[in-house]
Amino acid sequence: MSGTIDLNQFLIFVRVIQAGSLSEAARRLNLPKSTVSRKVSELEERMGERLIQRTTRKLSLTEAGRVLFERVGPAMSDIEEAESTVLGMRGTPRGLLRVAAPMSFSKLGPIVAEYLVRHPDAAVEMVCSDRRVDLVEERFDVAIRAGALVDSTLVARNLGKAKFMLVVAPEYSKHHGVPKTPAELTSHACVTFSGGVAPHVWTLESKSKRVEVRIKPRLTVNDMEIARDAALAGVGIACLPEIFCGDDVRARRLLHVLVDWSAGEVPMHALYPTRRHLSPKVVAFVDLLAQRLLY
Structure with a gap:
């Protein structure tokens, strides 16, 4: 077995077993039956084993097919659940937000508390330090900084002065x-x-x-x-x-x-690593900072 793994082959294989037939799997996946059959054949060729015994009336798993289905089936379910979770995060702030902030910044306390009350599915880990953290290396979502900016690769949101x-x-x-x-x-x-x-x-x-x-x-x-x-x-x-x-x-x-x-x-800024696919948890927090931080 070599080459790049085609996850579609595994997904279609699992859907065929769950559906009980090539035709029903094709209908559920909105794919031509020929495509479904070809993907299963390609997977069998990759495995070097027949995975499904095909008859005109039903499908049955070979021993190799049963072993593969028992291992791959739960993995595909995890992938779908992960996809659903991430898609659900598009509109609602949720998950852990890591924030780097200056020391002795008591004004942030009420802002963080308001953010958490507004968004019950979110959590915050705040690290207060006057050291300039590396957002990417240290996996921070947002950094709040006072003074002139030196990180040219970061995206900066002006919070005023x-x-x-x-x-x-x-x-x-x-x-x-x-x-x-x-x-x-x-x-x-x-x-x-x-x-x-x-x-x-x-x-x-x-x-x-x-x-x-x-x-x-x-x-x-x-x-x-x-x-x-x-x-x-x-x-x-x-x-x-x-x-x-x-x-x-x-x-x-x-x-x-x-x-x-x-x-x-x-000058005060909120910094984050990239503007692309900005998480709702970051957007909501930075928007609240802009509203509450400065008079």
């Missing part, structure tokens, strides 16, 4: 006041994120103006959640993405200072 803002706790402002100009930041305690290029220098823009201010941090940390907690505790003025502190500002737990000045923006 994470806007940074300067915030401070009311308790801090009560004792130390708040800056009226960027230059006044130099006299205030600050909380800064150490993941940037120059964490002790904040760049602010307002209309056509652009200034760089060298701050004096009381806390330098590479975790946004810790920076936010420190700001809430009144440690100092923090420069945080709105997705981390927007709710606190709206609830007046933090005050937005220097509101006429922009503290920068970082």
Whole structure:
């Protein structure tokens, strides 16, 4: 036995046995009877054994045919079930979704929970790391990334931009006041994120103006959640993405200072390996990200 396996030969052989005749198998398969007979003959030639004894009234399996049917029949059923499952996934998100996301991204928690509630046949495995994962090699369906893109082979869905803002706790402002100009930041305690290029220098823009201010941090940390907690505790003025502190500002737990000045923006993207045959579980998740992630 050599050459490429023709699965149609095995499928037609199984259908002939199940139907009880070549004619009935041909009808069920919507094929000419001659095609069905030829495929069975080709399989017998490949096996080097007669598989079916043919008479004018009925078909019967030879010993070799019985052995083959007992092994191939269940396999064909598994293939059909797999096909049915995959076809059923076209419209409904289902199955395991593997997501790579940045560390300290608490905003994703409610989004993932909403996704799972909406789609009860789906499950999520989320790996949070600031390492740039290899989506294909590590079999991730989606990666969420902040900053400039470097993976030219991946498909990117723009999720907007994470806007940074300067915030401070009311308790801090009560004792130390708040800056009226960027230059006044130099006299205030600050909380800064150490993941940037120059964490002790904040760049602010307002209309056509652009200034760089060298701050004096009381806390330098590479975790946004810790920076936010420190700001809430009144440690100092923090420069945080709105997705981390927007709710606190709206609830007046933090005050937005220097509101006429922009503290920068970082592009956000959802990445996936290919656009072709994109699974509904990926489409639904990325669509929800686009709706909920950024203000």
